[in-house]
Amino acid sequence: MFYRPQDKTILLVIVCVSSLFSLLSFALWPVFLIDLRYLWSLSNIEIGLISGTYFLGYVLATPILVGFTDKFDAKWIFLTGCLVAFLGNVGFVFFVNDFWTALLFWTLVGAGLAGTYMPGLQILNARLNDYDRISAVPWYTSCFGLGTGVSYFVMGLMLSSFDHRFAAVLSSLALLVSISLIFLFVKSNPVEVKLGDRIRHPLDLRPVFKKRKSMSYILAYGAHTYELFAFRSWSVALFFFIASSNSKAIPIQTITVTVSIIMLTGMIASVLGANLAQKYNRHHIIASVGLCTFLIAILSVILINNVLPLVFFILWFYNFFIMLDSGALTAGAVESSDPENRGAVLAVHSMIGFTGGALGGPLIGGIVDLMGGENSLIAWQFALITMGCGSLIVFIIQFKFRFEKN
Numbered sequence: 001m002f003y004r005p006q007d008k009t010i011l012l013v014i015v016c017v018s019s020l021f022s023l024l025s026f027a028l029w030p031v032f033l034i035d036l037r038y039l040w041s042l043s044n045i046e047i048g049l050i051s052g053t054y055f056l057g058y059v060l061a062t063p064i065l066v067g068f069t070d071k072f073d074a075k076w077i078f079l080t081g082c083l084v085a086f087l088g089n090v091g092f093v094f095f096v097n098d099f100w101t102a103l104l105f106w107t108l109v110g111a112g113l114a115g116t117y118m119p120g121l122q123i124l125n126a127r128l129n130d131y132d133r134i135s136a137v138p139w140y141t142s143c144f145g146l147g148t149g150v151s152y153f154v155m156g157l158m159l160s161s162f163d164h165r166f167a168a169v170l171s172s173l174a175l176l177v178s179i180s181l182i183f184l185f186v187k188s189n190p191v192e193v194k195l196g197d198r199i200r201h202p203l204d205l206r207p208v209f210k211k212r213k214s215m216s217y218i219l220a221y222g223a224h225t226y227e228l229f230a231f232r233s234w235s236v237a238l239f240f241f242i243a244s245s246n247s248k249a250i251p252i253q254t255i256t257v258t259v260s261i262i263m264l265t266g267m268i269a270s271v272l273g274a275n276l277a278q279k280y281n282r283h284h285i286i287a288s289v290g291l292c293t294f295l296i297a298i299l300s301v302i303l304i305n306n307v308l309p310l311v312f313f314i315l316w317f318y319n320f321f322i323m324l325d326s327g328a329l330t331a332g333a334v335e336s337s338d339p340e341n342r343g344a345v346l347a348v349h350s351m352i353g354f355t356g357g358a359l360g361g362p363l364i365g366g367i368v369d370l371m372g373g374e375n376s377l378i379a380w381q382f383a384l385i386t387m388g389c390g391s392l393i394v395f396i397i398q399f400k401f402r403f404e405k406n
Contacts, residue, residue, distance in 0.1 A: 023147030048365020057110030073367030081115015138274030149263030156256020227390025290395030297388025
């Protein structure tokens, strides 16, 4: 007989660990693009399009995979998402050899994320009370930052000795581990529909757009995710340029490890920001973080041509502030939703959020090409200020709602 946890802490750990394994492939493309851009003769716009299509796959799959969690146990949606991502990674092993095949299978990997990220949160939502749910959200969402950081670290280590196919094999095995953990150790929890309730079709997301409170977090999340994934998609290439412009022969593996450390510290920021937002006025905290992050982006533009340790520190600081409002925005969306429509709220939250993520990569790639290419200082300065505009939008939206109660 398999052990199925009843303790809330054990449940949270199992779901978080499963999420970490499912995210191992996240940095496969951002890291290996350093080699594949030359092997496949890709432009920066094409690189950005492949980066963005990951989030496009997420957005296209979200209405189905997340929306259906209001009607079906999120456990089975999570397992479906893992299988979709597994197929995408298998495609990278056997079929990917140019721009178009990379575009196709990276989209599939992104679609798999739609079935694991928010459905993982729904596994917790359905099994925890209101207090435990709000407390668990920042820990779970921060695991996204932890998972992406681990992914950058592992992919960076493999870059020196293996190709992208081996990395995809390892990611596929990690997904099988994730499937095993959820299938064996999370008890099924069929969704109950109360008699007399008006039954909403799982794909009918219109009620969410009428909830002004929820939409204030959702729209801000879109701007936040645009900036977050624009930075993550281009961070390895950016740090490679910074090292080269300082005439430092830094191995690419050292750069990827540096990026992974920067990403890992984002977990602390996400939990810290969510706790501050829960304790004080949520809109006020998120607005303040948004404004500070935008100012730090401007500071990074000014200092990007300075000594290497200072540049790395300011970019670490920038990523830390980007992550400060991540958990707070998602917790706000959960807190402002009705239990029967929570899956729909999270579906719209994810769709709009990751639409921003899908736009970030191609937009930054286009700007880098337009302003002189990946070896141009002014190109990266324009790229950073364009990223920072995401936090400026977060500030504007949340400032408008700052006097409303949590």
